[in-house]
Amino acid sequence: AMQKQAAGMENPLIEAGAFTTRHHRIAFRHEGKLLEPIAGQFLIDFASEEKVVARKSSAPLKPVPIESVAELFARGIALEDNPATESAAMDCYLKVLELDRSHAAAHINVGTLYYNHQEYRGAEQHYRAAINIDPRYALAYFDLGNVLDETGRVMEAIQAYKTALQLAPTYADAHYNVALAYEKAREPRKALRHWQAYIKLDTSGPWSVHARNQIQRILQSDGLKLVPKQQSN
Template sequence: MTSFSRQDVQRILQISSRQLQGWEKAGLISPRETYTFQDLGQLRTLRSLREEDVSAASIRHSITAMQAVAGLSNPLQQASLVRSGSRLAFRVDGAMMDPIRRQLMFDFERIENDATVRTSVRPLRRVDQASRGIQELFVTAVQAEESGDKHRAISIYEEMLRLDPDYAPGYINLGTIHFHLKQYTRAEELYRTATRKDPGYVLAFFDLGNVLDELDRPDESIAAYQRAVELAPRYADAHYNLALAFERKGEKRAALRHWQAYARLDKRGPWAEHARGQIRKLLESEKLTIAARAEKYIAPKGGGVALQLVPFIG
């Protein structure tokens, strides 16, 4: 397989070393020294989005949401990313999805390019004014959050939730602001509300697990992560956090299962390497434990070389 160095990537895509490092620090791509042809496609998509002034936070949030909702390990490679107004959507399996709102979207571009489908499409129901207002508030709040004006973002999210108390993504975003402000109790309340408003919202359970972990409530944290994995078995980050949580509790075999699951889903990058390292350590530790507990053996009569295990009573 053809590989490209960092210098090759910078030359081909006409980006600077600082840009590439910035994407890595923002969590949009994993740091590495060589790239595949598929990686180039992913990097081209990031470059285009950044050129259109789509913020790194918006891209990262959309990718994380798509991983949770659709179970994709790398949405930028496994789906087509589409700019939809101020938000990002993905085309996958013949449908277009807004992962943050967890909604399927009407794909006008595909319809316009498909005469067969175009002849059979019925007009969409007009979006009511209240729904449009909620969407506009959500976009405004996200923009305020990305600009660093957290207090204004909080105010807008709270107004939005007064208008639509069932809008789960609003609770998630508001909870995340409080989480970063280290207001963990308030963040927990908001995440729990999101899980009640939408019991199938994977990110709500994942974020709830994170804040419970910060509050040093490991059993509750593990339960939240496990629910996220039940809803989206290919959600790599939930497996990673579960592995860490089980390790902290000393439950090595449970941790091993989730490190292995993460390693299957994320095969490259620093977190994948860390997962593989933990797998090696746990397997080696398990071997030593088995050896320490092994029953004493006694050679059989007749001088044979076979070993026979017998219970050892110390």
């Protein structure tokens, strides 16, 4: 009788859950009981020791959460400060750009990682991409100026720094770097104006000391002097 019941199933693997017993035999659950189809015998149901080999899932799997662009970018910033995790930071920024090609700040940070490893071509590509996305991004012009300067394109670097200063006139680092670039180009008088602007913005830092020394050197070598403004009566 038991055999007929098992044989009467059109497809036992579908109509009854299939299990392997402790002795690796295939058995089926039929009408709430475990049945060994060949012998036609019910088996003792060691439920805690059986392994399900075929059954339908009662609940859908939850999707693996995907980090948002903001979360990936923030994680990249946290990883970037440690040289040991720079490659992981790069992966985060590149993932950001896969999700949002118009993320100018991610382009900047990828460019900076390239720049720090003297991979100037990659750095320049990403800085220019940031500028294309946001033409008023002063930092992008500043960073591009640094790449241009490092690769010997001093006059182009000066133009990039000047654009940064047009967008952000109190950008102290841009004043400092354009002054250096003007000195490389042997235009000390143009450098002088930016050294003077720099020391107004940074009055006591170590770079300010260097700027003051440069001002003094230029004034002495060119026979220039600062003329104090006369107070009006």
